[in-house]
Amino acid sequence: MIPPSFEYVRPGSVEEAVSALASSGDDAKVMAGGQSLIPLLRLRLSYPEVVVDVGRIEALRGVRDEGDHLVIGAMTTHDEVLRDPLVRTHCGLIAEATETVADPAVRHRGTFGGALAHADPAGDLPAVALALDAGFVIEGPGGRRTVPASEFFLDYLQTVLGPDELLVEVRVPKLGAGWGYRYEKFHRVAQSWAIVGVAAVVQRSNGSIASARIGLTNMGATPLRASATEQALAGADLGSIGDAAGHAADGTSPASDLNGAADYRQHLARVLTGRAVTAAARA
Amino acid sequence: MVQVSVTVDGQRRTDEVEPRLLLVHYLRERLGKVGTPVGCDTSNCGACTVHLDGKSVKSCSVLAVQADGSEITTIEGLADGEWHPMQTAFKECHALQCGYCTPGMIMAAVDLLNNNPDPSEDEIRAGLEGNLCRCTGYHNIVKAVQSAASQPASVGGVQ
Amino acid sequence: MTETVERPARENAVGQPLRRKEDARLVTGRTNWTDNIVLPGMLHMAVLRSPMAHARITRVDVSPALARPGVVAAYSGADLGDANGSIPCVWPVTDDIVMPPHRCLATDEVRYVGDAVAVVIAGNRYEAADALEAIEVDYEPLPPVLEMPAALQDDSPLVHSESGTNKCYTWEFAGGDYEAAKAKADRVFTRHYVNQRLIPMAMEPRAVVANPTGPGGEITLWSATQIPHVLRLLLALVTGIPENRIRVIAPDVGGGFGSKLQLYREEVLAVVIANRLGRPLKWTESRSENAQVTHHGRDQLQEIELAVTNEGKILGLRVDLTANMGAYLHIITPGVPILGAFMFNSIYKMEGYSFSCTGVFTNTTPTDAYRGAGRPEATFAIERIMDDLAAELGVDPIELRRRNWIKHEEFPYTTISGLEYDSGNYEAATERALELLGYDELRREQQERRDRNDPVQLGIGVSTFTEMCGLAPSRLLGSLKYVAGGWEHATVRVLATGAVEVVTGSTPHGQGHVTAWSQIAADALGVDVDAVQVIHGDTGTSPYGMDTYGSRSLVVGGMAVVAAAERVVEKAKLVAAHLLEADPGDLEYKDGAFSVKGSPGSSKTIQEVAFEAFTAHNLPDGVEPTLQANSTIDPATFSYPHGTHLCAIDIDTETGMAKIRKYVCVDDIGKVVNPMIVEGQIHGGLAQGIAQALYEEVVYDAEGNLVTGSLVDYLVPAAPDLPSFVTDRTETPSTTNPLGVKGVGEAGTIASTPAVVNAVVDALRPFGVDDIRMACTPERVWRAINDAKSRGGERVAEGTVAYGGATTDSTAGGAS
The missing domain is CATH 3.30.465.10 (Uridine Diphospho-n-acetylenolpyruvylglucosamine Reductase; domain 3)
Incomplete structure (x- = not known):
């Protein structure tokens, strides 16, 4: 399909970009790599008047x-x-x-x-x-x-x-010494988006878990922290990961869609959190 | 209209284009580079894969203006007098049937070996995850990439 | 690099894994896809489509579009008047079938999301896409009906109100006496399966270019089609343009899988409008349009019943299908399930068979042929129930099949549905497959994993399939009310220079016809493969053909090539005998030269004979100049490839994820022309069959919007999602054609789907699971394990419609 027409601005600096955005108001869309925006334009799900291409601003790179x-x-x-x-x-x-x-x-x-x-x-x-x-x-x-x-x-x-x-x-x-990490992504085919993902970082101390931070992908309208699991893991031994992971979906209300109903997503969040934390704790 | 200057398969071009013109349409309809086909609207299929400054990109998800100043290689420019070993391997290993995904698949496979000259089967499959083929079941595509990797100069048989 | 095929010296080309002649262009981008074509003054068409599944059109105003930049014309259905033709269905399967009109542009009502309403013609595709948004249409919403059982209720909204019913037809068929068989049976085993709706999703979207300024005053249509010959005929019938003034060309075609076996609205519209404007016109489908309006496949609710003895001997089979036609009938929509009717009994012996199928209209995209067309559905149902019955009886699924299949020594065998299977060796293929899989070892491992409650369970699925291919004996098609024949045509010419031209009516779209036909013709003529050029896909140069579908090309079209080549040799023999001053009966023909038996010294090559036939200076009396011959072959029967497919699958019971561990198939397709191409066909078929089992399904929302309308949501597997395949062949030659070959284009797809689902269910039987709806998504598998009420793993996402409307209650299986 074909994108609608738009005006194109390619600022050379952050200042230029900000002023281009300020002068265009709500009708402008920032384009970075364009890998989400261009398909949206092609499907005509977005009709910006101005596209501000910030992809060439060297100061933003590296x-x-x-x-x-x-x-x-x-x-x-x-x-x-x-x-x-x-x-x-x-x-x-x-x-x-x-x-x-x-x-x-x-x-x-x-x-x-x-x-x-x-x-x-x-x-x-x-x-x-x-x-x-x-x-x-x-x-x-x-x-x-x-x-x-x-x-x-x-x-x-x-x-x-x-x-x-x-x-x-x-x-x-930076994650210092003693920290391990794991991202567990669950999706049906290689190309598809995560039905649920779990990002875990775990700090070990004398064979147990000193602290952990866990981010959840696709368990709500925004990314979420699995706070109840994090609290349960603080100071816990490795044997209690399973119990702690059982709280990973506490307080979440994920969407039900083609890829999974809410209860299945919550189940996956618990399973994947267990796996991610275990891997991070052993890393 | 915006001006773009690009080098496509070794040839310099400067054109006035609408900002919304997709790179793949610029290649196909302005430059006549119809070797690169379009297969989808959502950047899933990879049929339109070309190299932009030496790296694989999906030319349906790049605006022509974004390519300004860049060097582009399409399937038509991949052979440098002689076929690229990947092209030979695709033929030798019967890694194509209808051939529609083939230009993109070859460009993705070349990029894959540029980054990882000795990939495992799993790495080959993962490296081609952005390119869909409906004919081959990927079995012989994997073999072709293995074949090209093992004998970059001259590619052997199927088995 | 030139387009050459290396031919091993002094060997037959048939049987060699020759590299394809087609590939040199395809790997270098020197291709000729329809969308590549640019003609002087060419215009572009875009199609406005209905956003509603069912509505009355109260107003269409295209005039605002005419004011947009670059727009040359815009039309509604009313604007086109009589030129707004109706798309024909050529397979009225019953006398009382309901066949509603199927106008190119809807005028009264729209009947599915994507139904065409108006078109814009502009200078380029960007302008056409912009102008489309300016067309004004008013719709008065009507209630859509999306599910088959609901559509058959008396109070259902009607897809075609003038028909008074959503039932398209009921077609019935019987072999033997099912009721008598059932009366003798120890038990009757009934199951309900769903063969979900699929999108064929060929990688090349459709495209057409119509050029009304042909050199002979004809209109030329380039189309990404499987059927240029049939298309020409249908275009003539729909548009009224004389058939001899339409030329259809299928240039490079990027896959079809049945989806390009069609006459589509855009083909008619391009011809009609290009003629009206007197300028060339192009339309190229987007992937979104492809998902929405290029015909879909499968979509059957299947009730299947086996009457058996306690030992598992099948006595009778009853099949009751409900098949979704979609909103309109396309070229062979009603006939697709009928093609499966003869295959439910598969490789098994029995005494009685009863079949019925009811076609139903719904407010969904029309269905039609998708790789296998009727036979995958049949194979799925019979192979699923065989595994379920084996579990019910506590018998190994292989053993249950052994007790029922036709034994090698029993061929030729006439089945309960009246087909005569010419040859087969199910024992040999099965033994080889078991060996390649390591069946016994995996069964042991499966037991160990069950014993230790391993979170990853192992399942082994079996599918011993056969299919009928090589569509089709014309008389049989006639008896089934199909309005055309199933023959194929070929011409073989040896030109003055000795170069050989093979003209075929089989039009390829990825199968490698050019290479395979070169091999066949080279052997038949005794010449080099390189000397053969294959001409196809253009009604201007290959005027006769029935095209490519139904695994028919080699077993029908290839045989026409063989027969025409043999006629060429016969004619050449007369000329050679004249030149050698010998009796034709004393000549022998070997490696491209005629010589007198017993005196090999003097000979005439086919090239020399061809030159003589060209100059015609010295031909025997009664022999016409030029060396060429035609053949039109009507197959006497089908061919029946078969094989045994085994799938071992790992199921992560915590997430429900299924991952194929090993896939083994041993296919018997008789003699093989090019084993490399054959293996490729099997691989691709497996991928599509596995995709139906695990990944792909069409889902509509409650309003009839296609939820799986792009490759983001319709999950075509990529390389990491599929395994490498273990393939092998046994070779039991067909006895019904001179090469002993059988078709192979659909075998992998037909066989693999039940093998995979059987494997998934096998892994989960200890959890009380006896069915999982396709696609066997992780969520359905997880639910099947964890929710006793949902042991079939049914799940329809809230507000969506799947399984053709099969409900949880009505689809629960079990013995009765």
């Missing part, structure tokens, strides 16, 4: 080390992220989850920041960002602000990003 954090530029492609030595060393969960995003050709174009800002609850990276306590650096006409992952996602495909704001980079705390 991964840098800032001591206890990695900073990942929003326009770093999935492929660059999953091959990046800093990411693999310090934020292996991101590499592991990114490898499950779409397929190699899409990963060559799609971006880390684009996937997060799109905020599809079936996307893999929002739950990962949540589990890692990432910080989202946002630039708008009034300057920069940093929003924690726990506050970034508001609803289905909705974030705190204002119409004149741009996600510029994501600050991810």
